Amino acid sequence: MASASVSALNSNSLENSSSKNVSRESLRMEPLTNIPYLPGEEKVTDKEIIYMCPFNGAVKGKVTITNYRLYFKSFEVDPSIILDVPLGVLSRIEKMGGASSRGENSYGLEITCKDMRSLRFALKQEGHSRRDIFDSLFKFAFPQSHNMPFFAFLSQEKFLENGWNVYSPINEYKRQGLPNEKWRITFVNEKYELCDTYPTILVVPFKASDEDLRRVAVFRSRGRIPILSWIHPENQAVIMRCSQPLVGMSGKRNKDDEKYLDVIREANGQTAKLIIYDARPNVNAVANKATGGGYEGEDAYQNAELIFLDIHNIHVMRESLKKLKDIVYPNVEESHWLSSLESTHWLEHIKLVLSGAIQVADKVSSGNSVVVHCSDGWDRTAQLTSLSMLMLDSYFRTIYGFEVLVQKEWISFGHKFSSRIGHGDKNHTDADRSPIFLQFIDCVWQMTKQFPTAFEFNEHFLITIVDHLYSCRFGTFLFNCESVRDSQEVKLKTPSLWSLINSNIEKYTNPFYTKDSSRVLYPVASMRHLDLWVNYYIRWNPRIRQQPQNLVEQRYMELLALRDQYLKKLEELQLSDSPRISNNSANSPVSPNQIVHQIQTQF
């Protein structure tokens, strides 16, 4: 956040933990601007420019482009208007107007961001004044399109904690009580030969041999066989995830796949019928047959029951978010806010994802094993498994646990972050882009709203994650799957987002958190309760101040501090009291009289 003297309206909320470690070199280069350079960050160019602020009108100032960010500071307005945008956030950069365009400020740049903003700059119409700035932006915002590395690989940031140590698959499975007599850990994918988008360590039924797994992989889209995500510590019911079966138009069957699913069912004694949750709408699942996919037929899978969850595909979600942006930025739709919000269908999609996850959690907690898949098993499937795990397992509601959950269900199981976000890629119309992970975080936020004491992390934590989903400052969300990350040596060459968070954990901690290990959380997935996450989607609007939740948190922290102060005082008094030396109290910094006075003013 920007400091008090500076308008926070348009500044980016990405904090700079190492802003003090500004390299001397960059300080010498720019003694006047106080750009919070990160170690490894270098200035590329700067220019006087006009920022066409949708709230304040045209603002003159200076823009600086580094290999990490776009930084704009106004000249004369007090408090200054500051833009601090990591280049990773940029989705599209366009030139506007030509040298001969008429009208004031009609010549400039238009930047579309992935975080709901659009920025416009105007320049003087002489001497190709924007060429340099445009070229630098284009190059450093889209390094992948220019054979350049991500900033995460250039970063020299050092943190107290190493976030790459947060997730160890073996440890996480051990925490879940795995392996056991029914489930085993397999290294069949050690060289990514079974499935190139799965991690190396997988948990499968004890009864299934590696040879069985290979035969099942043939029948599952991209070899993404059913593997264990989570096991219930008491009833041993499991959540399995996979991709669609390759049934095709002819209705192909695969004995190995059928047998494999039955082995999964048997592994838990109570499961009469294995429930298969197909995240897609029924029609989409049918349509997938045309491209060789499909769903588990009734005849082939006698001991299974198939349920469609009606969640739409990545394209529908992308369009929905686009519509949402239209009604919140730059101005909030005034006259028909709720119906406009409804027509984006964003909350309706959230509702479907959440209620799907609730059904999964409900089945599993009643002792029935389930299989979850969509088409490829890396978008909707990841949403459903991770959300139901969040409902079932309170560990995932802690800060470390949530990091493990993201690392496991999303990153390691091959949610295609690179394709969905389009990291460093200039092709902004890429049909592979979709806000699936943002939608997941939104669902988590909805849950934290309904259960304000059940999560160890606060809203700031969620916003920070989404901000760095785009920023490319950390390696955490880069690339599509583990095999690529291995070859790029991401863990060795980039910092982890969890390093930033875990080094300053108080900032992300929800003060109301109450540990309650045994509880299953069932949110109410009703439109009556689903709210738009205004603190994320509408945060750029200057008519919004510090949010109530933060105010409540802030006030609660004050009271906590007050309590501790009194406790300490009381202890001191008790100590001084025991020898009953009456004069002692005069030595203490605050006399009891003063304390009582203070308390009274508090209430």
Added chain:
Amino acid sequence: MFSVKPPKPTFRCYLPPQQTGIKKPPLTTPKKLEAKLLPGEIVVNEVNFVRKCIASDTSQQDLWGKLVCTNFKISFITDDVMHHVKFQYKSFLLGEHDIPLTCIEQIVTVNDAKRKQKVLISNQKLKFNPTELIIYCKDFRIVRFRFDEAGPESAKKVCLAIAHYSQPADLQLLFGFEYVARVYYNSGNKVNCVDPGGGGLEKKSLCEQTPLFDKPSDWDREIKRTGASEWRVCSINEGYKISPNLSEYFVVPVSLADQDLRQFSQFFTGFRIPLWCWNHSNGSALVRMASIKDVMQQRKLDQRVCAAITRSHPNRSDVYKSDLDKSLPSIQDIQTAFTKLRQASVIDPFEESEERWLSSIENSRWLEYVRCCLKHAAELVYMLEGKRVSVILQEEEDRDLSCLISSLIQVMLDPHFRSIAGFQSLLQKEWVMAGYRFLDRCNHLKKSDKEESPLFLLFLDCVWQLLVQYPAAFEFTETFLTVLGDSLWLSIFSTFLFNCPQQQDEHCREFVKSRSISCGDEKPLRFPPVWDWSQQFSEKDQALFNNPLYVGKSASCVQNGAVKSFKRTKKNYSCTLRGTSSLKNGLLSEPEFMPRRNSLVLRLKADFSHVRDAPDSPSEQFFCEWFSKPADLQGLLLPQLLPSHIKLWKLYFLRWVPEVQINMGGPVTAFHKMSVLADEIEMLQQRLRQYKGVGSLSAGTPEAHQSRMFFRASNLSDSSPMPEYLTSSFPFSPVGNLCKRSILGTPLSKFLGGTKIWISTETLASEAMA
């Protein structure tokens, strides 16, 4: 939707309904079930073997008992235990199944076999024996009784009795009169009640801290508190000699003599002399005024009033006049919005209305009106605070919207009114004493639907929005606001029973005379105000009113009669906001520039020519500047007015909807944590006090720790576990309180849509009741 198995907190909508048979009534005759009656309350009619429906999808949990109609309430008495009730706020005046007659919105009787249904009105025939009775309540509950096993004739009689008694022909037939007469003027009947005048409690109760503004001294104190030195108390309306709907005492500019006022009064609607509401510490005053009837006198009188107000301003600044009739929705609009909101909240079938939920809320326009009122009040706050001019609220009768707007302005500007006692005194000052027609607007006598309007609830909703935006700035909680709203429907308190103080006085006098009650000392009959919360709730339950986060009045806040105001230093920050520039018409204005974009290309062209640096209205600048800085909770508070920041008040509107209940969740779970911490701090405070007192009086001080908090810390620095009974509806329970059913294919919505849309299948021949 409550299933037979213990309610698993799962998403109910997706679970198939439980198929179960109808539970049989107990074979043995039930033990004698007797209604608990208040003093003065009598049983009018009753019927046995009645089934109260609990769940919509099964009769398994229905309760068997006796349905009783008294002159105060509908009571259902049962020995059956109601399951799944997590927590129910208990009132001294009502049992958990009781409905006060004044809380009844509509009575519907049904006969399944004959496929008939009828909305019951007083003095009407009912040609069939009802098998079912559905009571729609003003507080949004829907309660359903079945008469399958009950005597058909007695069931019919009870229904007719309810219809009759819920529509009293005369104000004095409202139960409150009987009750108050018995409780306070008959000896030996003082159970559960506190004297209306004086309290038996040692420490000053909230009620005693709340000035009622029925005495000149209350006004004097308010003048001193706000530093309104150029204003005086006027008593020319003593005995209601001037205006029947003004209070006996009010405040006027010092420069206007009684004689002038007497002369002026005849030209104002309702003889209402302009009333002083409040003074800003900068000297600007808030005044409310009825319209001037006589067109000839209009200009002259207007000038004289304005001149007097100007003279009472230290800077002799101008007066800004706001015509509320022109800037805000009418009371009928508000009533229509409320009806639609009720439809969406509790009447429409839950699952079917999910998809269109947001637009149905929008279509009701309720939130739009909430926003409109907040916005208008904020605009006037700018006048008082930013421009330092006095403001006159003008309304035709000065008895509706001016109550709402003037109180909202004061809540925003004066932290005193954000304390419980202060807030109560505000309602007393701007609503009760200013003659807000509670009797007509609540339609207690069900005489005229045209007069009914939920203006008071709209005000509570506006305050709730501020409370949500500034959670530590108010001493009270949303439970307080909800309970206050519910108290409208109890015909026992002076606060919400009358159209104006004069009406109360007159009816009390008449009643005493007609009953030849000897009051002794010529004391008239006096109703307790609702602020005497001990009438309704235990000390412990009243603790739910207290906000643990409240940043209380620091000593520097209200001091020497001056309210600390929020001053701004920097003026050079300009800010342009679209769509908000035309504020006179509230939020109905369309954005003037920056058109909705359909395509990116179009936007690029359009926006560049449209971005401009001309500043918006000065009030917008004022707001933006205020928002750019941290808020002082003891100073001015302005609402965030983006439509995305105006929320539906779920506790009030959705508390009875079982599908919406979040088990072990909702804001109350955080409230629990905060309360426990606040309680811990209080406990520490007390221990420290004991240390302070060491050697003096401490030895005799009792250890008992009087807590402000409902949830108590079990031990110091030991986290108390969250109670299992917490739900998002806390402290209310939806069980048995929202039982709707589609009967005979007719959607129930038909019954409540507009009051007279549904036409009875029966003749409307009237029949006098015995």
